[in-house]
Amino acid sequence: MANCVVFHTQIASIMEVLANAAVADICKLVDDDYAVFRLEITRSQKENRALRRKLHLLEPKVARERADRTTRERVLASRPSSVKILDRNRGMARGEGHLTGGHRRVVKPARHNTWRDDQPITVDESGTSTQHVIMIESADAEAAGPGVKQERSEGEDDPRHSRDIQTGAPPVATEDPTTAPAQPMSRHSITEVSGKPNTVLKSETDTKTLTVLERLGCTPAPRSEYLLRGNLSPRTVLSHQDSGDTLQTGNDLSCSYATETEMIPGDMLVGFDTQTNPMREDWNRYSTSVYSEGCLDKKGAGLVEDEVTVKGEGDTPLKWNPDETHLGEQHSQGNNSDFLDYRKSLETNLNVATHSPLHVFRECDPVSMSMGPSDSHGHVLFDQVLNSNDRVRAQVQGGGATSGNSKDKPFLCMFCNKGFSCLQKVEIHQRVHTGEKPFNCTQCHMRFAEAGNLKRHQRVHTGEKPFVCHLCRASFSHSFNLKRHQRVHTGENSTAAPSVRRDSPTSTSRKCT
DNA sequence: CTGGGGACGGGGCCC
């Protein structure tokens, strides 16, 4: 027994020794690893500090650049070339189409670049985005100079830009900050958007937007664009543009970002920043509400199909609703070129979701909502906005839209800034942009934005032709057709635009009846 | 040359 006890005691001792040894080994390993870990942490901290210092050094530089860019952008924006570039990239032909919305610019005064950067990327049939062009205009133009062609394909994206995007970090110079060239941050946002296939654009863009906002600690406020639109200042826009991922601005980033990205309509609102007239501001707010109503509801459910004609973009008329074959109605007529152009811009907005006003409604912004099934609506709306015909465009580009907006036309179209004498006129006019067609023909599928046009249309069904030529007894359902017809008798050149003359309301009917 | 839709301005009516 005694031996057994001794044996057990020895075993216990051995076990204890072994255990201690094991513990010691473990502790040693832990210590070693910990040391390494701490070393790495220390190193990382040092790197972080170094990067932070560099960042601080860069900030002033960026700020200066931003200021310079602001000035230059204004100058560039004032150049007709800006508009041309946009048009060029909006190559969709009317009636073509996928619902790629592009609303923006037709109406947008050239000097308002606000939506350019965030402009939804316009995706053409090839799936390449043209949006970047806009951006380049503001960013590259500076570097390239006035004479340099600013257009660039997505494949040509600035490597820096791509890199930044990939890393998702601000372009922090790894070299001496003082020697590192300040990188135009505006490209960031654009490039990010532009480089993606349209199918992805929207979601990615949205993601990006959200990400940015989150990063900023702000949650995108729905409809913020509307609220901001009227007050959107160039500075705000610029800050957003320039800030890119980093969004280094003194302004409320969330606000400026949301505004910019979601302001596409805002862009269209062009000139709002210059609108100090309270009446107009109210109207602008009104317009935004109208817009939202007509365009879509955030969940996509809100879209009033009955009141919105969906225009298809792409090669075939888009059908929003099999039962509602309004699509393409306007394709057959109309200035689809504008439409397309406009649409493209819109598309960017729409597809990119957060960019267009309509989109903004979608998630955090009305715009995004428009896509999806509702995208069509959104597209349509924006497309239609783009669709604003040549007249509108001419007015806008030529300053006509705003030029006459003095006291006699205080109500401005939120899309093209055209002035109207009364609210209802604007509402009706905006249907051009929104595609709203509340007047339905009971005999056919046709829809109209104006009651008078519906009434006139119904003569097609009734066969009524109240306008009769007193010379040949030919009858017409269209008053102007009678007038035009009578040129045959008078020998007046039918192609020559009749001078401003407008027959008195009774003249036609008197002649014809 | 015609048919027909889009869009806009003017004017009348009502509140």
Added chain:
DNA sequence: TGGGCCCCGTCCCCA
């Protein structure tokens, strides 16, 4: 009296 609403006429444009 002024604004909103509606109707009408007109021009433009496209098919």
